[in-house]
Amino acid sequence: MAITIEKNLLKEWESVIGLEIHVQLNTKSKLFSGASTNFGAEPNTQACNIDLGLPGVLPVLNKEVLKMAVKFGLAINASINSPTNFARKNYFYPDLPKGYQISQLDSPIVEGGSVDIISKEESKNIRITRAHLEEDAGKSLHEDYEGMTGVDLNRAGTPLLEIVSEPDIRSAEEAVSYLKKIHSIVRYLDISDGNMSEGSMRCDANVSVRKKGDTNLGTRTEIKNVNSFRFVEKAINYEIKRQIGLILNGQEIKQDTILYDSSKDETRPMRSKEFANDYRYFPEPDLLPVIIENSFIDKVKTEMPELLEDKRIRFINVFELSDYDADVLVANRDIANYFENVVEITKEPKLSANWIMGDLSAFLNKENLEINESKVSFENLANLILRILDSTISGKIAKEIFEIMWESGNDPNMIIEEKGLKQVTDSSEIEQLVDKAFMENPQQLADLKSGKDKLFGFFVGQIMKVSKGKASPVQVNKILKEKLEK
Ligand code: ADP
Ligand code: MG
Numbered sequence: 001m002a003i004t005i006e007k008n009l010l011k012e013w014e015s016v017i018g019l020e021i022h023v024q025l026n027t028k029s030k031l032f033s034g035a036s037t038n039f040g041a042e043p044n045t046q047a048c049n050i051d052l053g054l055p056g057v058l059p060v061l062n063k064e065v066l067k068m069a070v071k072f073g074l075a076i077n078a079s080i081n082s083p084t085n086f087a088r089k090n091y092f093y094p095d096l097p098k099g100y101q102i103s104q105l106d107s108p109i110v111e112g113g114s115v116d117i118i119s120k121e122e123s124k125n126i127r128i129t130r131a132h133l134e135e136d137a138g139k140s141l142h143e144d145y146e147g148m149t150g151v152d153l154n155r156a157g158t159p160l161l162e163i164v165s166e167p168d169i170r171s172a173e174e175a176v177s178y179l180k181k182i183h184s185i186v187r188y189l190d191i192s193d194g195n196m197s198e199g200s201m202r203c204d205a206n207v208s209v210r211k212k213g214d215t216n217l218g219t220r221t222e223i224k225n226v227n228s229f230r231f232v233e234k235a236i237n238y239e240i241k242r243q244i245g246l247i248l249n250g251q252e253i254k255q256d257t258i259l260y261d262s263s264k265d266e267t268r269p270m271r272s273k274e275f276a277n278d279y280r281y282f283p284e285p286d287l288l289p290v291i292i293e294n295s296f297i298d299k300v301k302t303e304m305p306e307l308l309e310d311k312r313i314r315f316i317n318v319f320e321l322s323d324y325d326a327d328v329l330v331a332n333r334d335i336a337n338y339f340e341n342v343v344e345i346t347k348e349p350k351l352s353a354n355w356i357m358g359d360l361s362a363f364l365n366k367e368n369l370e371i372n373e374s375k376v377s378f379e380n381l382a383n384l385i386l387r388i389l390d391s392t393i394s395g396k397i398a399k400e401i402f403e404i405m406w407e408s409g410n411d412p413n414m415i416i417e418e419k420g421l422k423q424v425t426d427s428s429e430i431e432q433l434v435d436k437a438f439m440e441n442p443q444q445l446a447d448l449k450s451g452k453d454k455l456f457g458f459f460v461g462q463i464m465k466v467s468k469g470k471a472s473p474v475q476v477n478k479i480l481k482e483k484l485e486k
Contacts, residue, residue: 003241013210013212013240015208015236016207016208017206017208018168018169018206018220019175021162025192027065030062030157031059031135032102035051039200051157062159066109066296067300068189072110072131073110074297074304075188075304078112079112081292082290083289085284086102087103087284088282089105097153103135103281105132108130108131112129113127116181117174125168127168129166131161132162133161135156136157138154161186175205176233188305196227202226205232208253219255221239221255221258223258223259226260235262238265311330312327321349321353329357334371339352342381345379348389375407376405381405384402387413393422394470397421433471433476436466437463445459456480
């Protein structure tokens with residue numbers, strides 16, 4: 001149900017938001033066991049004794065996970081805690097057979113740091129409280145069995161990095177901007193695929209409201225597990241209005257945990273904080289505190305990839321791209337790589353950017369493919385661009401060839417050869433075409449000569465048509481002019 005509050009009243013309020021983002025780290029094996037983390041396997045084929053917490057087993061920390069967390073910490077200018085400690089977070093849930101989750105409470109691996117986001121076209125800093133490691137729980141499958149719930153433990157023990165922000169966010173748009181920033185950082189670092197629909201990145205949004213000018217924080221609610229950028233925005237906007245509505249009605253906000261129902265676009269309480277879980281955290285007795293040596297951090301530093309912001313600046317400086325082009329290309333690391341590979345061959349950044357942001361993106365979008373799944377390789381696109389640059393083909397024919405390349409996966413040079421699509425630049429051939437067009441359209445020619453300049457375009461069109469688009473438009477224009485001046 002939509003909530004309506006008068007615009008003037010809304011203006012007096014401010015929202016305060018803090019996000020807890022769970023990022024699934026893309027290690028091959030789990031946080032404390034050697035079981036595989038592949039997505040989509042048959043239920044319960046990827047959970048070993050350690051993931052199930054059978055008596056007598058011991059967790060063994062996956063070092064790769066530490067490296068990934070440190071990478072993230074370095075990317076946001078945070079401190080890396082050493083020693084960093086693991087703790088047991090106890091609760092009962094059918095998809096948590098151990099009855100506890102190994103997580104971190106005191107001395108999380110990453111503490112402090114911040115990221116910049118764009119809000120209302122200005123840069124704004126969002127502080128990060130901490131990022132800690134924890135293992136994921138299994139999954140309850142409510143839809144698959146009539147009247148029963150299935151439990152799939154493949155996900156149990158998968159490494160998560162939980163990134164907790166300070167309550168610095170002031171609107172749903174800023175929350176999305178922040179979430180996208182974190183998404184981009186983990187993708188650039190290649191520590192997660194960030195796939196929200198598969199649950200590799202999940203977000204809890206803590207929301208409160210207060211009168212503008214107030215410095216105290218209002219009571220917050222926590223919207224659980226929102227799984228797309230769009231829903232994060234909608235859920236927060238709904239919750240802000242719901243809270244303001246309640247307060248205007250003289251009611252109090254209860255510190256509830258709530259669910260967002262995207263099909264109805266509304267939030268509803270899941271459990272109240274009065275029944276809040278007391279997790280009875282205690283230090284994990286099976287894992288020693290972990291010392292992170294400076295030499296380890298230094299080694300990770302040398303392996304840090306170039307991050308989005310640096311790449312953006314380099315694209316503008318080195319390739320002389322516009323801010324807009326650079327923004328679009330670096331938003332996805334794989335697209336940025338593809339672009340660099342194309343430019344290395346063509347040496348023409350602007351034209352290469354246009355092709356990637358134009359035709360290639362359109363074809364990818366149409367078939368819902370990622371750039372890594374593109375049916376046109378970077379070599380083939382670069383070769384096509386080279387043929388435009390050396391005037392073998394016109395830009396228009398290039399579009400037709402691109403479509404054939406997409407369908408066949410073939411090299412453009414081969415397609416040009418096979419289909420006889422080479423541009424006609426030979427002037428004697430074009431002169432013949434011009435003469436023929438003059439002869440076949442005497443009336444139009446007379447009118448053009450007596451001052452109807454518009455007919456110039458008519459003749460260009462005729463000649464292009466007769467040549468099936470293969471005549472070089474530059475040459476056609478030039479020769480037409482020469483003949484008319486005679
Ligand atoms: P918990 O562990 O119970 O969820 P935390 O204190 O760790 O609580 O806070 C979790 C998140 O809630 C953080 O992102 C924090 O910024 C945010 N937060 C805390 N207080 C508020 C508030 N009054 N309004 C909005 N967000 C808040
Ligand atoms: Mg929380």
